[in-house]
Amino acid sequence: MLKTRFTEAFGIDYPIAQGGMQWVGRAPLVAAVANAGALGFITALTQPNPEALAKEIARCRDMTDKPFGVNLTILPTITPPPYAEYRRAIIEGGVKIVETAGYKPQEHVDDFKAHDIKVIHKCTAVRHALSAERMGVDAISIDGFECAGHPGEDDIPGLILIPAAANKVKVPMLASGGFGDGRGLVAALALGADGINMGTRFCVTQEAEIPESFKQKMVENDERATDLIFRTLHNTARVMKNAVSQEVVAIEKRGGAKFEDVQHLVAGKRGLAAMEHGDTDGGIWSAGMIQGLINDIPTVKELVDRIVAEAEEIIDGRLAQMVHRYAEAAQ
Ligand code: NAD
Numbered sequence: 001m002l003k004t005r006f007t008e009a010f011g012i013d014y015p016i017a018q019g020g021m022q023w024v025g026r027a028p029l030v031a032a033v034a035n036a037g038a039l040g041f042i043t044a045l046t047q048p049n050p051e052a053l054a055k056e057i058a059r060c061r062d063m064t065d066k067p068f069g070v071n072l073t074i075l076p077t078i079t080p081p082p083y084a085e086y087r088r089a090i091i092e093g094g095v096k097i098v099e100t101a102g103y104k105p106q107e108h109v110d111d112f113k114a115h116d117i118k119v120i121h122k123c124t125a126v127r128h129a130l131s132a133e134r135m136g137v138d139a140i141s142i143d144g145f146e147c148a149g150h151p152g153e154d155d156i157p158g159l160i161l162i163p164a165a166a167n168k169v170k171v172p173m174l175a176s177g178g179f180g181d182g183r184g185l186v187a188a189l190a191l192g193a194d195g196i197n198m199g200t201r202f203c204v205t206q207e208a209e210i211p212e213s214f215k216q217k218m219v220e221n222d223e224r225a226t227d228l229i230f231r232t233l234h235n236t237a238r239v240m241k242n243a244v245s246q247e248v249v250a251i252e253k254r255g256g257a258k259f260e261d262v263q264h265l266v267a268g269k270r271g272l273a274a275m276e277h278g279d280t281d282g283g284i285w286s287a288g289m290i291q292g293l294i295n296d297i298p299t300v301k302e303l304v305d306r307i308v309a310e311a312e313e314i315i316d317g318r319l320a321q322m323v324h325r326y327a328e329a330a331q
Pocket of ligand 1: 020021022045073074075076077078079148149150230233235237259266267268269271286
């Protein structure tokens with residue numbers, strides 16, 4: 001049994017989370033993750049308005065009796081969403097765990113904490129983790145440069161970022177970015193984390209409501225199949241390499257690009273339409289380097305069970321044997 005401070009604090013079976021994913025974090029996936037013993041998050045901004053989010057929370061509750069959460073991401077957007085109203089829908093929906101991500105979460109954290117909601121803040125730098133800890137969050141999800149979506153601007157991979165954060169952060173900590181199997185889970189625990197958060201890996205499961213073409217593409221892709229866009233705008237995003245991401249990179253490379261120069265290519269609405277049409281070259285799609293380690297499309301339960309079994313086998317088998325052999329040799 002893989003028990004950690006994270007599983008204890010959040011009342012889940014396994015130290016695995018499925019964090020917020022725009023257009024993917026919907027009730028059927030989140031409920032499947034919860035039913036598999038891990039912790040899933042509905043993505044608030046995937047819902048067109050706070051009323052729809054309230055319905056999605058209720059739908060998820062009909063599908064599972066286990067704990068689940070909601071992600072609220074605060075990053076630059078073309079049309080700023082009414083964050084406070086989404087927050088209200090989360091609180092009034094009786095959600096007990098929230099994942100915040102992005103800039104200046106203080107007012108959200110304060111309100112969630114005032115309503116007895118546990119908050120996990122996802123961030124990409126040790127200084128941001130410490131600042132969130134001072135705000136009173138219950139856990140940190142530290143997101144390395146390998147991740148899909150927004151890795152921040154420091155470019156520190158998990159191998160350094162996770163132990164650097166573990167050296168200073170006192171609350172339980174998830175490692176995020178580049179995780180997808182039992183080896184990654186054991187590595188994260190070894191580096192000082194209390195569990196892992198996975199995005200792209202959960203996208204490529206039976207229950208994720210995205211077209212087969214996207215899942216197949218992520219299976220076929222190797223670890224080099226990502227692009228970093230918005231580098232020059234200081235809002236870096238790691239996305240699946242495709243025709244549109246390459247066009248954005250080319251525009252930025254020319255120098256002096258403004259957001260307006262790429263807006264027609266990167267708009268979330270365009271990405272959503274492309275996804276709904278199964279067109280993997282039609283818009284921007286977030287995916288991480290972990291694509292290189294994704295080779296199948298299992299059910300969520302198969303995936304979670306496999307990761308846990310593999311992690312236990314590594315700890316009890318391979319690693320224990322190394323220590324045992326060393327002890328024998330020393331005799
Ligand atoms: P959107 O259509 O408003 O924007 C599309 C992309 O452009 C987003 O990545 C956004 O951060 C970026 N952007 C918008 N205005 C910008 C500006 N002025 N300067 C620089 N970059 C700008 O957003 P959406 O696709 O509808 O997504 C809604 C929210 O979810 C956004 O906050 C977005 O960042 C976030 N998101 C997060 C992830 C992730 O981290 N995994 C993936 C997709 C979207």
